[in-house]
Structure formats: C-alpha cells, structure tokens
Amino acid sequence: MKDKIFEILEKKKAFDHAIALLHWDLETEAPKMALEKIAATMGFLSAESYSLIINDDFKDMLYNIETESLSDLDKKVIETLRKDFEKLEKIPKEEYVEYSQLTVEATSKWEEAKNADDFEIFKPYLEKIINFNKKFIKYRGYKDHPYNTLLDDYEEGMTVEKTDEFFKKIKQELIPLIKKINTLNKGDNKLKGVFNTDKQKEFSKFLAEYIGFDFSKGVIKESEHPFTLNFDNKDVRITTHYYESDPLSAVFSTIHEGGHAIYEQNIKDEISKTILGEGTSMGVHESQSRMYENMFGRNLNFWIPVYPKLQEKFPEELGDISLEKFYRIVNDSKSSLIRIEADELTYPIHVLIRYELEKEIFETDVDINELPKKWADKYEEYLGIRPETFREGILQDVHWSGGSFGYFSSYALGSAYASQFYHAMCAEFDVEKELKSGSFEKINTYLRENIHQYGKYKNPEEIIMDTTKEKFNPNYYINYLREKYGKLYVLCN
Amino acid sequence: MKDKIFEILEKKKAFDHAIALLHWDLETEAPKMALEKIAATMGFLSAESYSLIINDDFKDMLYNIETESLSDLDKKVIETLRKDFEKLEKIPKEEYVEYSQLTVEATSKWEEAKNADDFEIFKPYLEKIINFNKKFIKYRGYKDHPYNTLLDDYEEGMTVEKTDEFFKKIKQELIPLIKKINTLNKGDNKLKGVFNTDKQKEFSKFLAEYIGFDFSKGVIKESEHPFTLNFDNKDVRITTHYYESDPLSAVFSTIHEGGHAIYEQNIKDEISKTILGEGTSMGVHESQSRMYENMFGRNLNFWIPVYPKLQEKFPEELGDISLEKFYRIVNDSKSSLIRIEADELTYPIHVLIRYELEKEIFETDVDINELPKKWADKYEEYLGIRPETFREGILQDVHWSGGSFGYFSSYALGSAYASQFYHAMCAEFDVEKELKSGSFEKINTYLRENIHQYGKYKNPEEIIMDTTKEKFNPNYYINYLREKYGKLYVLCN
Numbered sequence: 001m002k003d004k005i006f007e008i009l010e011k012k013k014a015f016d017h018a019i020a021l022l023h024w025d026l027e028t029e030a031p032k033m034a035l036e037k038i039a040a041t042m043g044f045l046s047a048e049s050y051s052l053i054i055n056d057d058f059k060d061m062l063y064n065i066e067t068e069s070l071s072d073l074d075k076k077v078i079e080t081l082r083k084d085f086e087k088l089e090k091i092p093k094e095e096y097v098e099y100s101q102l103t104v105e106a107t108s109k110w111e112e113a114k115n116a117d118d119f120e121i122f123k124p125y126l127e128k129i130i131n132f133n134k135k136f137i138k139y140r141g142y143k144d145h146p147y148n149t150l151l152d153d154y155e156e157g158m159t160v161e162k163t164d165e166f167f168k169k170i171k172q173e174l175i176p177l178i179k180k181i182n183t184l185n186k187g188d189n190k191l192k193g194v195f196n197t198d199k200q201k202e203f204s205k206f207l208a209e210y211i212g213f214d215f216s217k218g219v220i221k222e223s224e225h226p227f228t229l230n231f232d233n234k235d236v237r238i239t240t241h242y243y244e245s246d247p248l249s250a251v252f253s254t255i256h257e258g259g260h261a262i263y264e265q266n267i268k269d270e271i272s273k274t275i276l277g278e279g280t281s282m283g284v285h286e287s288q289s290r291m292y293e294n295m296f297g298r299n300l301n302f303w304i305p306v307y308p309k310l311q312e313k314f315p316e317e318l319g320d321i322s323l324e325k326f327y328r329i330v331n332d333s334k335s336s337l338i339r340i341e342a343d344e345l346t347y348p349i350h351v352l353i354r355y356e357l358e359k360e361i362f363e364t365d366v367d368i369n370e371l372p373k374k375w376a377d378k379y380e381e382y383l384g385i386r387p388e389t390f391r392e393g394i395l396q397d398v399h400w401s402g403g404s405f406g407y408f409s410s411y412a413l414g415s416a417y418a419s420q421f422y423h424a425m426c427a428e429f430d431v432e433k434e435l436k437s438g439s440f441e442k443i444n445t446y447l448r449e450n451i452h453q454y455g456k457y458k459n460p461e462e463i464i465m466d467t468t469k470e471k472f473n474p475n476y477y478i479n480y481l482r483e484k485y486g487k488l489y490v491l492c493n
Numbered sequence: 494m495k496d497k498i499f500e501i502l503e504k505k506k507a508f509d510h511a512i513a514l515l516h517w518d519l520e521t522e523a524p525k526m527a528l529e530k531i532a533a534t535m536g537f538l539s540a541e542s543y544s545l546i547i548n549d550d551f552k553d554m555l556y557n558i559e560t561e562s563l564s565d566l567d568k569k570v571i572e573t574l575r576k577d578f579e580k581l582e583k584i585p586k587e588e589y590v591e592y593s594q595l596t597v598e599a600t601s602k603w604e605e606a607k608n609a610d611d612f613e614i615f616k617p618y619l620e621k622i623i624n625f626n627k628k629f630i631k632y633r634g635y636k637d638h639p640y641n642t643l644l645d646d647y648e649e650g651m652t653v654e655k656t657d658e659f660f661k662k663i664k665q666e667l668i669p670l671i672k673k674i675n676t677l678n679k680g681d682n683k684l685k686g687v688f689n690t691d692k693q694k695e696f697s698k699f700l701a702e703y704i705g706f707d708f709s710k711g712v713i714k715e716s717e718h719p720f721t722l723n724f725d726n727k728d729v730r731i732t733t734h735y736y737e738s739d740p741l742s743a744v745f746s747t748i749h750e751g752g753h754a755i756y757e758q759n760i761k762d763e764i765s766k767t768i769l770g771e772g773t774s775m776g777v778h779e780s781q782s783r784m785y786e787n788m789f790g791r792n793l794n795f796w797i798p799v800y801p802k803l804q805e806k807f808p809e810e811l812g813d814i815s816l817e818k819f820y821r822i823v824n825d826s827k828s829s830l831i832r833i834e835a836d837e838l839t840y841p842i843h844v845l846i847r848y849e850l851e852k853e854i855f856e857t858d859v860d861i862n863e864l865p866k867k868w869a870d871k872y873e874e875y876l877g878i879r880p881e882t883f884r885e886g887i888l889q890d891v892h893w894s895g896g897s898f899g900y901f902s903s904y905a906l907g908s909a910y911a912s913q914f915y916h917a918m919c920a921e922f923d924v925e926k927e928l929k930s931g932s933f934e935k936i937n938t939y940l941r942e943n944i945h946q947y948g949k950y951k952n953p954e955e956i957i958m959d960t961t962k963e964k965f966n967p968n969y970y971i972n973y974l975r976e977k978y979g980k981l982y983v984l985c986n
Contacts, residue, residue, distance in 0.1 A: 014533065022514060041507040217525075221522070451787065
C-alpha cells in the first residue's frame with residue numbers, strides 16, 4: 001500500500017512540475033496571445049493532479065495505511081497528506097478547476113489593469129476570486145473566524161486572535177516612531193542618474209551568487225513582479241525587475257528572492273524528493289528572504305566589501321557617494337505607497353493594512369467598489385499619505401489575482417521571525433564580522449543546518465523552538481527596528 | 494463517439510503542450526542540475542499522452558466511428574490519427590517511455606560531448622538510440638528498405654529509391670560546379686571585427702518582425718543549436734545563437750527559424766486546434782525556412798532596404814563594406830565543415846553525406862566506432878576537406894541525440910521544393926520587386942494562402958500540386974543554383 005501511495009505521489013510531482021513550469025513561462029516569457037492555451041493546459045493538468053489524490057481509492061489507502069512501520073519521514077508525509085486531503089476533498093473538483101483557470105486569467109487581467117491604472121478591468125475577477133474563497137471557507141469550515149482558515153493555509157496554527165495581537169504591538173510601538181521619523185527625514189536620501197539595465201543585470205547575477213544562490217540549481221530572470229518558484233532543490237528560479245532610474249529595486253528584490261531560493265536549494269535531498277520538499281510556511285520563508293534583504297542586505301557591514309563592486313559598475317552615478325551615504329540611502333525611511341519598495345520600518349504597516357482589509361472582506365459583505373477607498377483611507381490614517389492612482393494603491397500587488405488571501409500577514413510575521421533567528425545566530429558566532437569579511441559561508445551553513453535543510457519536515461513552531469530555544473517572541477523585531485532606526489534618525493540627525 | 498474521441502485529443506494536446514514546454518525549458522534556460530527531474534517529468538507525461546490513444550477502447554472508437562457524417566476536417570483528423578495509431582501501437586509502451594527519456598538525456602550528453610570534443614561521451618547514447626530505432630523498424634515493419642520507415646515519418650511517401658534518385662542528380666550536377674567554384678574562390682569574402690551580441694540581438698528581433706514573425710504569438714531566445722518549437726499558431730518560439738565574430742550566423746538562423754515560425758503562425762485557427770495544426774512535413778517546413786533564408790535572405794533585392802539598418806547597428810564594422818560586397822559575402826561559396834553555416838550551394842552535399850550514412854546505419858551492422866571515420870571520408874570525397882575534430886564532424890548536429898533519423902534528407906528536399914514554389918509565386922507577381930520595396934505583405938499572403946494556412950490538412954504532394962500545378966520537380970532547384978552561382982562566380986570573377 002505504501003508503494004502504491006508513493007507511486008501516485010511521484011505522478012503528482014510530475015504534474016505539479018509541469019504546472020509550475022507553465023506558470024513560470026506565463027510570468028516570464030510567453031507571448032501575449034498564448035494566454036488562453038496556457039490557462040487551458042494548466043487547468044487540465046491541475047484537474048489531473050487533483051484527481052490523483054482526491055478519490056475514494058486513495059482516501060482508503062491514506063487512512064488505512066499502517067504508519068507504525070514507516071520511517072519518520074514517511075510518517076510525516078502521510079500526516080501532511082492527510083491534512084492536505086481534508087482541505088481539498090471538501091472542494092468540488094469542477095470548482096477547483098474553474099478556480100485554477102480563473103486565477104491564471106485574473107493574473108493577466110491584473111497586469112493589464114495595473115498598466116492601464118484601471119480598477120474596473122480587474123474588479124470582476126477580484127470579485128469572483130473572493131466569492132470562490134468565501135465558498136471554499138464554507139465548504140472547509142472554520143474555527144472562531146472565517147479568515148482563520150486562510151491564515152492557517154500559509155502559516156500553520158495562525159489565527160485572527162494571534163495576528164491581531166501581533167499587529168496591535170506593531171501599531172503601538174512603530175506608528176509613533178514612523179511619525180517622528182517622517183518629520184525628521186529631509187527627503188534628500190535618493191540616488192540620482194540613469195542606471196544601465198544590462199549592468200544592473202550583471203550586478204544582480206553577481207549579488208545572487210555572492211549571497212549563496214547556486215546557478216547550477218537555479219535561474220534568474222525578469223517579470224513584472226519579482227517572485228521565486230521552486231521545482232525541487234535542484235531547480236529554483238527567481239525573477240526581478242530592472243528600472244533605469246532605480247537600481248536599488250533590482251538589488252533588493254534579488255537579495256530578497258535570493259533568500260527564498262537559498263532556503264529551497266538547501267533542503268536535504270531525501271526531503272526534497274517528497275511533498276515536504278519546500279519551505280515550511282510562508283512566514284518562515286519570509287523570515288529568510290527578509291533576513292537576507294534587510295538584516296544582511298541593508299546592513300553597513302554587508303556593504304563594506306560589496307559597495308565598491310557596485311561603484312565599479314556605475315562609476316559616474318556612484319563615484320561621489322560614500323559608503324555611509326549609500327547606507328543611509330538604502331535605509332531611508334519615509335511613509336510611501338508601494339509595499340515592495342517600502343523601507344524596513346514602514347513595511348509592516350503596509351502588511352497591516354492588507355491584513356485589516358482581508359479580515360474585513362471575509363467577515364463582512366464588503367462592496368468591492370468600496371475597496372479602493374478603504375485602502376486609501378487606511379494609508380492616510382496609518383502612514384499619513386494617500387494613493388492618487390490604483391496602480392499605487394489597490395492594484396500594486398499580484399497576490400489577490402492568484403487568490404492568495406491570508407498570505408500577506410506572513411510577510412510581517414516573517415520579519416519578526418527573522419529578528420528572533422538573527423538574535424539566536426548571533427549567540428553562536430559574530431554575524432557582523434562575517435558580513436564584513438565578504439563570506440556567507442558560516443551564515444549559510446548555520447541557516448541550512450538549523451532551518452533550510454528540513455523543508456516542511458518540521459513545522460514553523462518546531463523550527464522556531466529548535467533554533468532559538470523559545471517560542472515566537474515579537475519583541476526581538478520591535479527592539480531591532482527601534483534600535484536601528486533610533487540610531488539612524490533620532491540620535492544621528 | 495466523435496465527442497469522446499475529440500475530448501481525448503484535447504487532453505492529449507494539454508500533455509503535449511507541457512512536454513513541448515519542458516523541452517523548450519531544457520534547451521533554453523533550465524539549470525544544469527535540473528536535467529534529471531525534467532527528463533523524469535517528460536518521460537512520465539509522454540507515457541500519459543501515449544496511453545490516452547494507445548489502448549483498446551480508443552482503438553475501438555477510432556476504427557468504428559462512422560466517418561461519413563463528419564466534416565472534411567474531422568475526417569482528415571481521424572485518417573491521420575489512424576495512421577499515427579498504426580505507427581505507435583506497434584511499439585511497447587515501456588520501450589517508448591524509456592526511449593523518450595533516453596533522448597532527453599542523450600541531448601544533454603551530446604552537448605557535453607560537443608563542448609569537450611569527445612565522441613566517447615556521446616557514443617553509448619548514440620548506440621542505444623540507433624538500436625532502439627532498429628527495433629522500432631522491426632516492430633513497425635518496412636517496405637523495400639528498413640530506412641524507408643524513417644524517411645516516411647518526416648516526409649510522407651518518401652523512399653530510399655526516390656531519395657537516391659534526387660541525390661544522384663544533386664551529385665551529378667552540383668559537385669562539378671562546387672569543385673570549380675572552390676578553385677575560383679579567393680577566400681577574401683569574410684566579415685572582420687567584433688560584433689556586439691546585444692546589438693545582434695536587437696537586429697535579430699528587428700529582422701524577425703520585418704519578415705513577418707508576430708511577437709504577440711511568439712518568442713525569440715537563445716540555445717546551443719537554433720530551432721523552432723510550436724505549441725499552436727498563437728505560440729511559436731524560435732532560438733538563435735549569437736557569435737561575436739560572426740554576426741551572419743544569427744542573422745541567417747533568425748531568418749531560417751523565422752520562416753519555420755511564420756508557417757506555423759499562419760495556420761488557420763480551426764486547423765491549429767486539431768492534431769493537423771502543424772506544418773505538413775519536414776520537407777515542406779524546410780521549403781519555407783530555406784525560402785526565407787536563402788531565396789529571400791541571400792537575395793540582393795532583400796538587402797537593398799535592410800542592409801543600411803545593419804550598417805547603422807555596426808557602423809565601424811560595416812561602414813566600409815558596400816551592399817554589393819556584403820551580398821557576395823553572404824553568398825560566399827566554398828567547401829566547409831559545418832552544415833548550418835554552409836552556403837546555399839554546398840549545403841545539399843552536407844545533407845547527402847548524412848543521408849548516405851544513415852542509410853548505411855539502417856541497412857547494415859555498422860560499427861559505431863567507425864562512424865567518425867566514415868563521416869570524414871565522405872567529406873573528403875565530396876567536398877575535398879576533412880574534419881580534424883568531432884565538433885566539426887560527427888558531433889556538429891543535435892538531431893541524432895533526439896533520435897531524428899530520416900530527418901536530414903528533408904533539408905535538401907525542402908530547398909528543392911522552395912525553388913519550385915518560388916517559381917510558381919513569380920508567375921503570380923514580381924517577387925523581386927516586393928523584396929526591394931521592403932514589404933513582405935504580398936509574399937506572406939501568397940505563402941499563407943497557398944501553403945501555410947492548411948497545416949497538415951493537405952499532404953506534401955497536395956500542397957506542391959495545388960500550388961505549383963505540377964509534381965515535385967528537382968530541376969527548378971538545380972537550375973536556380975546553377976544560375977545564381979554561375980552569375981556570382983563563373984561569369985563575374
């Protein structure tokens with residue numbers, strides 16, 4: 001029976017590989033007119049993949065298999081599969097297929113709407129996706145709050161109650177600091193010039209490799225919105241987007257997606273081969289990407305060996321900018337409208353806003369037409385600024401077009417986990433010294449051994465406890481931000 | 494029953510789309526370490542695709558369906574399917590799957606062998622592929638000559654007898670001309686300089702669009718060996734390869750693959766949706782790519798509007814080279830070792846050599862170790878030159894690694910068809926004048942209406958007869974080459 005189950009999982013892996021590749025193709029290079037066929041093929045393969053495990057025969061095997069004689073890894077596979085099964089079997093197959101196709105089309109419509117700055121183009125798709133998710137929550141059931149079902153999809157064990165508490169602390173502690181810094185920021189911390197995108201591409205390749213991305217197991221490419229996609233630990237792909245006027249966008253998205261990718265590339269072979277072969281949760285995934293992006297990538301010590309190489313690429317544009325000035329620029333903090341370009345300090349507020357909106361969507365009958373205004377109002381309330389376009393407001397992020405509700409809060413949780421991991425790592429060796437030395441070897445070894453190698457074999461709580469010897473504690477994050485930005489602005493200015 | 498058959502064909506299309514995309518990915522961007530997983534997924538999906546139609550239920554439907562009430566298009570689909578079925582059902586599924594995986598791996602090994610200039614790396618794979626094909630011929634049966642079975646796969650109705658006759662003419666008529674030109678060619682028709690590959694890329698994009706490639710339905714990318722891949726008429730992809738020292742390589746492979754792609758993009762929607770949605774045969778396909786590449790692309794009138802744009806990209810390298818000089822350079826004829834870089838006149842001899850070798854492989858028990866020497870001997874005999882490396886000899890082409898035996902002769906047949914089509918097109922309007930005017934509209938309309946739109950709905954013989962009002966006649970080709978090269982060398986020098 002075990003062999004039969006694992007044989008079916010092998011087949012499912014082949015389907016899922018093909019589906020992921022179609023997705024990659026769509027986002028990075030497929031011609032415009034190919035959309036319809038790609039959506040159809042993805043829909044068909046998703047249905048096949050779904051049918052492989054959502055059927056009575058498979059269910060029988062899954063619940064009757066004798067787990068005692070299995071290895072710990074196989075046990076965990078069966079356990080995870082049962083959980084996934086319970087989630088999926090409640091959704092009728094036709095709806096699942098329709099929804100898969102819808103999200104493919106919606107992603108392309110979102111892009112069109114964003115380019116045209118026209119919410120109306122995306123609205124009907126958004127509405128359908130929300131309605132599907134509400135139906136799915138009904139099918140699947142929920143505890144305490146409908147949104148809990150979605151939160152748990154991305155972060156096992158996460159609830160509205162816990163997330164509310166986390167964001168309450170963020171609001172209390174960070175909003176006053178942000179408001180103070182907004183008044184202190186003189187707005188002169190900007191890079192000026194035209195930065196050749198071919199040179200940016202070269203630098204992104206260098207940077208990815210520098211932090212530990214292995215090009216024999218990965219690809220870097222371009223897309224509208226940067227993302228990471230993993231087929232298995234030997235094929236992990238990241239994208240970025242190059243802007244002539246803003247080289248920092250590609251620099252930090254490369255480090256961010258690179259962090260995700262290094263996590264995936266470092267999963268042990270024996271785990272990578274199974275359904276546990278991916279990051280354990282979105283929150284832990286984001287803890288890695290944000291640690292690389294912010295705690296390493298926006299760290300003065302990181303840039304000591306790296307900044308001269310960037311200056312070499314852009315001697316005219318950066319020759320006169322000192323390392324210290326550059327460090328202040330990459331940590332410039334000011335309320336802004338675009339989440340993915342927000343600084344480390346204001347970033348969690350962007351996430352908070354989406355969290356509050358999503359919570360409202362799933363607890364009430366929100367009128368879709370009202371969403372852009374609600375979005376803008378929250379930006380005004382928390383950050384003191386208001387988007388004047390959809391592109392800078394509700395249309396900025398891809399997630400909703402792919403149906404990823406419940407995802408956003410993991411971004412802020414991830415940052416908080418990162419601070420806790422960083423603190424634990426610093427107790428083992430001098431992380432700052434390593435960054436300064438220009439080598440990621442010790443750092444990557446620590447992260448691989450404690451976090452990356454396990455994939456989904458350990459859940460988020462286990463990873464946090466085993467690595468840091470305590471439960472999740474958001475105070476490390478608050479303290480880290482208060483200290484870093486206190487030094488940068490309140491004390492220094 | 495009809496609906497059921499067509500539903501299964503829809504599914505097969507989805508699998509085949511995914512398989513083609515995996516192939517595209519492998520050839521153009523997948524990381525090195527991903528090979529194993531990609532091969533496994535392709536093998537699995539090939540097996541699924543195969544199983545959909547190679548089974549008793551499908552066979553029953555296919556042979557019992559009442560075809561009289563069907564549309565002509567559906568009738569042709571059923572007829573083609575029966576032919577494919579007969580071909581495939583004779584090969585055991587396990588062997589088919591094993592062979593599919595083998596060719597994926599062999600392609601990568603071929604690349605490695607070519608880079609290392611080491612035949613030994615590729616030899617065991619080549620041997621296995623040949624043995625599989627010999628077994629397949631046994632399973633499938635043959636008439637008169639085992640190689641006929643393979644020739645017919647690429648060119649319906651083609652036989653050793655007919656091909657021998659065609660090549661006999663080529664040998665008789667062209668080898669003396671080639672030998673004469675070899676003595677006349679002073680070897681000074683070369684471009685010199687370093688041609689920036691980014692600029693070459695820009696020019697390839699321009700050129701593809703100029704000849705009629707539609708970027709809303711296609712992609713241009715890079716690979717080791719240029720090729721065209723079509724998912725359907727709305728997604729056709731071509732590759733090229735850029736060399737700093739030789740911009741003509743990318744220029745002509747772009748036009749060549751562009752010709753293939755325009756054929757595919759121009760297939761009528763209703764046909765594209767079916768299994769008939771591809772070029773009718775390799776020979777007719779090559780007739781299009783070679784007409785674009787040689788009869789248009791190496792034509793003085795073509796370059797009158799285009800050459801100034803190439804000069805603009807490379808003012809230093811081409812500023813001093815006149816149009817007439819450039820025309821002589823792109824038509825420089827001299828015996829050489831690499832088929833894809835051969836001039837139009839010597840090209841069919843490269844094909845003749847592969848044809849003779851393949852024929853020998855399938856009619857006798859050739860020792861694989863002897864193949865490189867046999868290859869070199871033939872080059873010496875027919876072209877008066879001998880490869881000193883495997884890279885310039887037997888390892889130069891990708892085809893054998895993918896199992897494409899029987900394919901090569903269609904390259905030369907294609908050139909011959911092209912001359913016949915060109916002759917017929919010239920009777921309709923002044924093709925030379927169109928080329929000079931800088932517009933491909935009339936030309937592309939003619940080719941779309943007479944050839945492209947039908948896909949596989951008409952077979953090669955029908956296409957040739959309907960378009961040119963006569964049977965295949967290789968004399969157009971011989972005359973075209975004698976006239977063009979006579980003018981270029983014998984009369985002018």
